[in-house]
Amino acid sequence: MGIRVAVAGASGYAGGELLRLLAGHPDLEIGAVTGASSAGKPVTEVHPNLTGHPAFDGRDFQATDASTLSAAELIFMALPHGESAALAEQLPDALIVDLSADFRLGDEEAWHRFYGADVRYAGRWAYGLPELPGARDAIRAARTVAAPGCYATTSILALAPLLAAGLAQPADIVIVAASGTSGAGRSPRPDLLASEVMGSMSAYKAGGRHRHTPEIEQALTEVLYFHPERARGDSRPVTISFTPVLAPMPRGILATCTARLTPVAADSPDPDSALRGAFADAYAGEPFVHLLPAGQWPVTGAVAGSNGAxxxxxxxxxAGRAVVVATTDNLGKGAAGQAVQIANLMLGLPETAGLTTHGVHP
Known part of the structure; x- marks a missing residue:
């Protein structure tokens, strides 16, 4: 018998990916599986890819409530924004990994600006991106952890080494990131119909309007000042211009990030080597983040179905700029895979348990 875990909101795309990963985890046992609108439906009807697994055959989704979830030793919450906070209040002693945005931001004004004036601000939990400086210790010590957003994970991994090494100016960062349609969730929408998406790409929420903007700025600002000597005396927070793009694919994120070089990098006799050295140092020994050989550029298909970046x-x-391209699976490292990575740390398990860095390609 393994450690019993529950999944709240398991009928969505991220919840379904969590179930798939948990089904193959060597140390975890799947307990309650809930889904509000899918309560009473067979799990394998909603997620047919799970057919044949003994944990799901003959099992129906349960209603999402605290009493159903409380028997688990750790609870994954894959709920819509605004719902996790109310449920977490009813589970004060639980170990929780939350995949929503409810506990990511430390700035209440930013929360209301991006998530609505009427949506209650619930405060901030430990931020669950293990590859950031000091993050693993904070995650291991926490009882509740907020998993980062998919765009945020990909963009932060792309930019953190530059800022930590003092090679990029924090106030001039541009991110253009394309995501697959599963990033918008499972609820039906006209703009996500196949006839609207196939053969077409479209930008949306441009001009700093996307909800991951304050999350990315918060995390990168904390990276910049984690090592005060690397901040070069600059007290400004990180500022980004973020444009998300909807791509005609079901899953994956490709983020192209540029930042103006600092004099340290621009005046280097070999700027490419300086930049690559910062990334090699930052991600040396990381099981899931890989700096590709010089000249090889990331492709979304290479990380599909994995927790890799x-x-x-x-x-x-x-142009006097650094150019970084990063890719993740928005349902893997951008959501469910990262949630399992976080849970492994919280439970004292091997960080890589139940996860792979190798994608399914083609």
């Missing part, structure tokens, strides 16, 4: 960096001397 691929990054590549180069200097653009003409």
């Amino acid at each position: 691929h990054v590549q960096v180069t200097a653009d001397p003409h």
Whole structure:
């Protein structure tokens, strides 16, 4: 018998991916599986890819309530924004990994600006991106952890080494990131119909309007000042211009991030080597983040179905900027895979248990 875990909101895409990963986890046992609108439906009707697994055959989704979930030793919450906070209040002693945005932001004003004036601010939990400086210790010590958003995970992994090493200016960062349609969730919408998406790409929520903007800025600002000597005396927070793009694919994120080089990097005799050295140092020994060989650029298919992240960096001397491209599976490292990675740390298990860095390609 393994450690019993429950999944609240398991009928969505991230919840279904959690079930798939948990089904193959060597140390975890699946307890309650809940889904509000799917309560009473067979799990394998909603997630047919789970057919044949003894944990799901003959099992129906249960209603999402605290009494159903309380028997688990750890609870994953894959609920819509605004619902996790209310449920967590009813489970004060539980170990929780939350995949929503409810506990990611430390700035109440930013929360209301991006999530609505009428949506209650619930405070901030430990931030669950293990590859950030100091994050693993904070996650291991926490009883409740907020898993980062998918765009945020990919963009932060792309930019953190530059800021930590003092190679990029924090106030001039541009991110253009394309995501597969599963990032918008499972609820039916006209703009996500196959006839609208196939053969087409579209930007949305441009001009700093996307909800992951304050999350990315918060995390990168904390990276910048985690090592005060690397901040070069600059007290400004990180500022980004973020444009998300909907891509005609079911899953994956490709983030292209550029930042103006600091004099330290721009005046280097070999800026490419300086940038690559920062990434090699930052991700040395990381099981899931891989700096690709020089000249090889990330592709979304290479990380599909995995908890992996691929990054590549180069200097653009003409523009005086660093260019970083990173890719993740938005349902893997961007959601369910990362949640399992977090839970492994919280439970004292091997961090890689139940996860793979190898994608399914083609």
